[in-house]
Amino acid sequence: MSTTTAAVPPSARARARTTGRKDNGRNGPREGFLPRTAAMLVMAVFTVYFLTPIWWLLVASTKSRGDLTTTNALWFSDIQLGENIAAVASYGGGVLPRWLLNSVLYAGVGALVATVLAGMCGYALAKYVFPGRELVFNVVLGGVLVPATALALPLFLLFSQVNATNTFWSVFLPSIVSPFGVYLARIFAASAVPEELLEAARLDGSGEVRTFFTVSVRLMFPALVTVFLFQFVAIWNNFFLPLIMLRDESLFPVTLGLYTWNTQVNQVPELRLYVLTGALLSIVPLIIVFLLLQRFWRTGLGTGALK
Amino acid sequence: MRITTRAVSVALLAPLALAACSSSDPGDGGEGGTTDAGACEPSDGAVELEFTSWIPGIEGVVDVWNEENPDIQVSVQTGPNGNGGTYQNFFNQLEAGNAPDLGQIEYDALPNFRVQDGLENIGVCEDVAAAQDQFVDWTWAQASLGEEGALYGVPQDTGPMAMFYRSDLFEENGIEVPTTWDEFATAAEQVRETGGYITNFSQADINQFAGFVWQANGSWFANDGEAWTVDLDSPESMEVAAYWDDLIERDLVSTYPGWTTEWDNAYNSGEVWSWNSAVWGANSIATGAPDTAGSWSVAPSPQWGEGEQSAGNWGGSTIAVLKGSEHLYEASQFALWLNTSEEALTMLNEEANLYPATTAGLELPVLSEGVEFYGDQAIYDVFAEASTQVSADFVWGPTMTQVYNDVSDGFAGAISGSGTLPEALTAAESSTVAALEAQAIPVAE
Structure with missing residues (x-):
């Protein structure tokens, strides 16, 4: 990181600093509202993207076989996770x-x-x-x-x-x-x-x-x-x-x-x-x-x- | 002890197997096990066999055999289904010289193993040859690959096709249950007027489409012992494709991908009214569409001509003896027992819904009862009849994975609006010929 900033000509750095100060007014070197929100938004989108399948898996595992196809895939119906786990653990002579x-x-x-x-x-x-x-x-x-x-x-x-x-x-x-x-x-x-x-x-x-x-x-x-x-x-x-x-x-x-x-x-x-x-x-x-x-x-x- | 003796015998056999491979001509049906007439002799002493299968619950059936036959002990190895990895494993093991004695191989994969010289000919075993009349004719034709006096796997199960349909919906709306494909198209229009679809055409289930072609007395391949003929664009095949293309074009059938939740839901909600499927499909509907229990019935498949009686087949497999097994006799004895004895067939049906390939098996007590989901109709009677109406002339090719992929790609394109089903078959015809030639498999022009 330090090498990159050093490579930028001092004049350019100074310019960046002055324009930055103008934009941010008296708030000093803090990040602007827009970039922060954008960053949070991007992270939120990716979090949802990565967590949705796991959420779906969690929801699906709590359903009965009939509910699996007929009810909303992303929300619970009758919760029977315990029965499912018991059934899967004993299927095939307890091989799981x-x-x-x-x-x-x-x-x-x-x-x-x-x-x-x-x-x-x-x-x-x-x-x-x-x-x-x-x-x-x-x-x-x-x-x-x-x-x-x-x-x-x-x-x-x-x-x-x-x-x-x-x-x-x-x-x-x-x-x-x-x-x-x-x-x-x-x-x-x-x-x-x-x-x-x-x-x-x-x-x-x-x-x-x-x-x-x-x-x-x-x-x-x-x-x-x-x-x-x-x-x-x-x-x-x-x-x-x-x-x-x-x-x-x-x-x-x-x-x-x-x-x-x-x-x-x-x-x-x-x-x-x-x-x-x-x-x-x-x-x-x-x-x-x-x-x-x-x-x-x-x-x-x-x-x-x-x- | 066992490991060392095996290691030695494998080492000794390997050069022999290589020699046999190098001198063999892939198109010549006469070589292989048949040259060694004494191959099917009982061994001295106790024998241990390895058997690879992915059928759920097969261990229990094998236990019964092991109890009754202390001298022929079978150990079960398992894995994913054939195309899911077990076939590739067989080829790896054949390459390494440690293939199991017995393996589960579906009808459509047998030619691939035969072309790669991976199978022993159990037709040389007297007991096997004598059992021919116990099996439904077409299954023997599928497993002998059209070679006189040969058999490359004992037929295990079959998937004769019939039509599952919502008898309640047809009745309420005053639509007649179609008995020919012409009537089916007319009924499709009537069903569409009520807002539903008469059936679903799944782009990925090429096996189902092959079943339709089979029913129309078409075939996709032929083999005269010297070269292969590729017939994906045979007149029958093209006629069936044009028929379904028309239904898709007019939005008279739905096109959900098979075995997905949308697909289950389409049946469960009553949007789709019928399914031309194999006998094992009975279970798929019962579990995929639980809310419709009691509303389904089974009728023979619609026919291409008035008064005809013809059925297609979708699925089914054999128990083959893989190349290099030293116990052809014992392996064939086990395979025969597994697929002909009432005890084994009943267990296989109860555990894994396998539908037998023997004529006696079609009359098993478990298969004569009414099924609650189908309003207590004795649905297996319909399939037993269909099983006897399946043509013995349908031939699979040696590169079916490639064929399925290519046809499926073409069908997917046709469904999304680019091209037609017949065009997809024409394209797959030439890509299949190219695939065969790339593997140096002779193709007849």
Whole structure:
């Protein structure tokens, strides 16, 4: 920001200041009424745009099957959310709670492991000088550019070679890789972890691994939370890899499970309501994780962007 | 233990399968399982089979089989419906050499798997060949793909078409229930005068349109064993398209996209009066239009000529044995049981509304009862009759996904005012020929 303003010729800045003062009268440097309202309006429109589908989902999940098509889509009729949840939780031998648990496992444990790995890797790249360091980093950066979807089919063929498709590991192992996490962790570690502190730790006789987990991790915490959140959401929403890898219903994450139900709506029409209620349940964990970690995430994002 | 033995056998088989692929000629019907006459022999000892299906509740049916057959244990794998991802998974697994022994494949997808050499010919199994007369004729024709002595999947379910209609509205307004398509057009005008629509034409349900062409004794493809003929613009097909184009043009039918809430609502509010649909549609109406319970009836589809008796089909699938299965005999035994035994067919009907493909299955006790939603009419009697009136000559092509997309795009354009339905078919005809040629599938000029 500071560089941009500096680039503007001083005379132009002065002119802007004088005209601004004229417009605002005695109110000094405060924003004008019009731009503020415009900004609020734009934000309000986008908020409505993003929240309406969620509102619709919430309303739809409280309705009976008949009311779903016959009553106003954006307002409640007879509320029977409890019955719907009970029905969807017990359909198919109670498979939906199982899917939610699977998703929590894939996303929660997967994101945790991915964060630790990415944190260690990024830290090593930032703090240790070794031959080939930039090469390793550039290869990892290249990984950011390859979409995960493009890797799903090759992964399937690889896992087929070792007969490991249709297992927990076939979805879990690819999930713990996060090139973007490595990138972010390196950038962050380079600035947030002072060399002097590491030197001090070394002088006190702390090993490198111990220093990492006791000193550096604390300093890198905001970045690590960001990596965790990104990866959690990415795994939670990952649909294509499980679709290709898994055949056993009890291994499905909730995204794939709901999609599977949705394709059977023609045969079993009550599934339409179950898919809606299930979708509502499936976004609850995401909302919880966001609310809990939001504070850290904002710091992390800002830091990553500036440094 | 199991994993290691499988790994070894897959590794051993892979080069053989590759060799078979490279030497095969896609148009030649004689190769494949038939060359190995001893292929359909029982294995020694207990056998474990993998079966992939998306039918809800199929696990319960398979449990019954597993209980009765300790030596042939079947494990169920599931996933989304065929076009939703399971077909692509089958192709991936065939590529990787670990396809399941048995898979659910719809009639319209069988030619695609056949062309890609993904199916075992279970027609070589004596018990399978002997079961032919248990099945409704046309289903066998669909599953044998017109090859003498071959069968690429045991027919499981069917979707014979008839007309669901609001008997109360027709009666109140003194409009006769049409028995021919001419009468249907006349009735459409009368219904429109009351403010409603006689039916809805859904641009995306190309399968329904194919059912209409099927009923008119048309076909979209033909295969003489050497090359494919593409017939999307056959005279029958064009006649059906022109008929519906006229109704759309005159605003005599509504054009809501199928399976949406507007569509449900159009039926529930009584705006739309009838639906020419498959037997499984009975359930779609009952759940989509709950307020109209008791007001619906089912009649045979309107006919193209006075006094004719012909029905179309919409949907249905087979249980196929995928290439590479080492247990052709056991797999075919299971597939036969699943689709012919009264016990299995009854369960499949109760769990997933599957309508059987066997003649005995059409007379299941569950299918002879009156249905409350349809004013206690025994609606399945109408469909049982329709099932026997479906032509055996309709042939699907090897690139149906592309065909559906192209026709659907054309129809959507026609409905929004650019072009006509027949023009959409003409365009899809040439794009389909191009798609086949792009895959090096021989096309007859």
